[in-house]
Amino acid sequence: MGTAGVIVSFESVGLRYGTGAEILRDLDFKLVAGGLYFLTGPSGAGKTSLLKLLYLAQRPTRGRISLFGQPLDEVDRNALPGLRRRIGIVYQDFRLIDHLSAFDNVALPLRIAGHAEDDIETATNEMLGWVGLSDRAGARPPTLSGGEQQRVAIARAVIGRPDLLVADEPTGNVDAEMARRLMHLFGALNRLGTTVVIATHDIGLIGETPGATLIRLEKGGIVDPTGGLAHPPVRRGENA
Amino acid sequence: MRPQWALTAAERQLLPAGRRRGPTRGLIAIMMFVMVIVAAAGLAIGNAAALLSQATEARYSIQLPGGAGQGDALARAARDLDGVRSARAVPEEEVNETLDRWLGPAAREADLPVPALVEVEFDDNADAKAIETALRSEFADAMLVANRSTIQPLLRSLRALGWVAASLVILVGVAAGAAVVLAARAALAANRDTIDVMHGVGATDEQVVRLFQYRIALDSLVGGALGAGLAALVLLLVSASGLAIAGRMAGQALLFPVDLLMLALLPLGGALLATLVARRAVLVSLRALP
Numbered sequence: 001m002g003t004a005g006v007i008v009s010f011e012s013v014g015l016r017y018g019t020g021a022e023i024l025r026d027l028d029f030k031l032v033a034g035g036l037y038f039l040t041g042p043s044g045a046g047k048t049s050l051l052k053l054l055y056l057a058q059r060p061t062r063g064r065i066s067l068f069g070q071p072l073d074e075v076d077r078n079a080l081p082g083l084r085r086r087i088g089i090v091y092q093d094f095r096l097i098d099h100l101s102a103f104d105n106v107a108l109p110l111r112i113a114g115h116a117e118d119d120i121e122t123a124t125n126e127m128l129g130w131v132g133l134s135d136r137a138g139a140r141p142p143t144l145s146g147g148e149q150q151r152v153a154i155a156r157a158v159i160g161r162p163d164l165l166v167a168d169e170p171t172g173n174v175d176a177e178m179a180r181r182l183m184h185l186f187g188a189l190n191r192l193g194t195t196v197v198i199a200t201h202d203i204g205l206i207g208e209t210p211g212a213t214l215i216r217l218e219k220g221g222i223v224d225p226t227g228g229l230a231h232p233p234v235r236r237g238e239n240a
Numbered sequence: 241m242r243p244q245w246a247l248t249a250a251e252r253q254l255l256p257a258g259r260r261r262g263p264t265r266g267l268i269a270i271m272m273f274v275m276v277i278v279a280a281a282g283l284a285i286g287n288a289a290a291l292l293s294q295a296t297e298a299r300y301s302i303q304l305p306g307g308a309g310q311g312d313a314l315a316r317a318a319r320d321l322d323g324v325r326s327a328r329a330v331p332e333e334e335v336n337e338t339l340d341r342w343l344g345p346a347a348r349e350a351d352l353p354v355p356a357l358v359e360v361e362f363d364d365n366a367d368a369k370a371i372e373t374a375l376r377s378e379f380a381d382a383m384l385v386a387n388r389s390t391i392q393p394l395l396r397s398l399r400a401l402g403w404v405a406a407s408l409v410i411l412v413g414v415a416a417g418a419a420v421v422l423a424a425r426a427a428l429a430a431n432r433d434t435i436d437v438m439h440g441v442g443a444t445d446e447q448v449v450r451l452f453q454y455r456i457a458l459d460s461l462v463g464g465a466l467g468a469g470l471a472a473l474v475l476l477l478v479s480a481s482g483l484a485i486a487g488r489m490a491g492q493a494l495l496f497p498v499d500l501l502m503l504a505l506l507p508l509g510g511a512l513l514a515t516l517v518a519r520r521a522v523l524v525s526l527r528a529l530p
């Protein structure tokens with residue numbers, strides 16, 4: 001398999017926090033541009049840790065990660081913001097800025113990227129509409145319900161039309177109906193070309209999303225969900 | 241256009257207001273107050289030393305041991321020499337009074353040899369050595385004493401005090417710098433979640449540091465102005481009493497306009513320095529983040 005169309009590649013990647021044991025080990029996989037991936041596994045398996053490597057909040061202690069064709073160990077710190085602007089992140093714990101309104105939280109990536117304030121307003125209002133929060137635009141996160149906060153977090157992650165969307169349990173706090181709507185949003189984004197990686201426990205969600213690739217993590221290593229293969233399928237809709 | 245260092249309304253919201261405003265401004269105000277007072281004292285002392293030194297620049301006295309009664313002759317001889325602008329014999333009564341002051345009234349009874357004293361002022365480029373030699377052809381025991389060398393010890397201690405003041409200003413400045421660094425780090429820690437989110441959506445360190453730099457600049461400007469303002473008030477009160485007397489004694493004010501300008505620049509320079517120091521501290525801390 002060549003590197004064309006590969007947006008993320010992990011080679012023998014390992015991660016340990018401090019001096020502890022390896023939380024992730026021997027990760028070898030590639031994500032294809034435009035793919036839709038589900039990352040599953042029991043609590044504590046290392047899903048969030050793997051996503052942190054993906055969204056550049058953590059450097060691997062071992063191995064090599066390439067993102068958008070660039071080996072990260074060769075990327076200068078000054079070049080990281082440029083890469084991060086191509087990644088949308090939905091944190092497991094949302095990480096909304098409490099003293100900013102929902103609107104300003106969602107607008108943040110566009111402001112950081114230096115868009116004009118008029119464009120920002122239009123795009124942000126549209127985005128808030130998408131996640132059903134138009135009437136809560138002025139509210140601060142602490143006054144929002146868990147599900148509303150999650151939708152603000154999702155809106156913030158997708159507003160910049162990222163090349164890679166990384167979502168950690170993005171439907172953990174919403175009802176089934178809202179979960180389906182959010183999945184439609186991710187699906188729509190994916191059809192527009194965004195590579196989507198979603199960590200989730202929600203088997204139902206996975207079942208309802210045809211064409212998605214499943215990556216199963218157990219005790220820090222990737223196992224094949226079907227139990228047969230040593231390596232997970234890396235390409236969607238292709239006979240490897 | 242908006243100046244580069246100024247923040248947009250959206251940027252200003254990113255760090256919640258008020259959380260750490262109090263202590264930083266107060267601390268900077270106190271330190272600036274001390275710095276301005278000490279700097280003013282140092283400048284006044286330095287100026288006093290300069291005035292004293294200037295006033296005694298061309299002044300000498302001629303002493304003739306045991307020459308009581310020869311004062312006028314000595315003064316006449318001195319006046320005729322090249323390079324002497326004026327010469328005045330100190331009346332014997334004055335000499336005796338001075339001796340009384342130094343030695344007590346008993347000195348008169350002791351029948352000490354009273355010297356003749358002449359106060360002379362030289363021309364600007366006068367050659368003191370030549371004048372002394374010329375004098376000695378007539379009065380072999382005559383001694384020429386520069387007034388400057390008489391007050392030299394006083395000048396030395398004044399100048400030393402000036403240096404002490406300068407060092408104090410620098411020390412307080414360094415302490416203020418350290419306080420600013422600590423405040424910057426504390427602000428960084430207090431806003432760590434916001435910074436992580438900003439980094440997460442692709443903010444550069446420069447974009448983050450701007451927020452803090454603006455804050456510290458504002459705090460140190462306001463704090464510095466407050467401290468310097470208070471110091472100016474105190475200086476005004478003091479100069480209305482003590483300093484003015486000292487100034488009149490020297491025949492001049494002890495702080496010149498250029499000194500006042502320097503004092504006024506202290507809070508501005510301080511704020512600029514504080515901002516640069518804080519900026520540096522924040523950048524260094526940010527580089528340690530992933």
Ligand SMILES: Nc1ncnc2c1ncn2[C@@H]1O[C@H](COP(=O)(O)OP(=O)(O)OP(=O)(O)O)[C@@H](O)[C@H]1O
Nearest residue numbers: 017020023041042043044045046047048049050092
């Ligand atoms: N910052 C950290 N320092 C030390 N250990 C950590 C840190 N973050 C996670 N861990 C450990 O790494 C392991 C994997 O954690 P991680 O959060 O990646 O799991 P997860 O699969 O996302 O779990 P969950 O489904 O509960 O979110 C856990 O044992 C956790 O205790």
Ligand SMILES: [Mg+2]
Nearest residue numbers: 047048092168
């Ligand atoms: Mg997790």
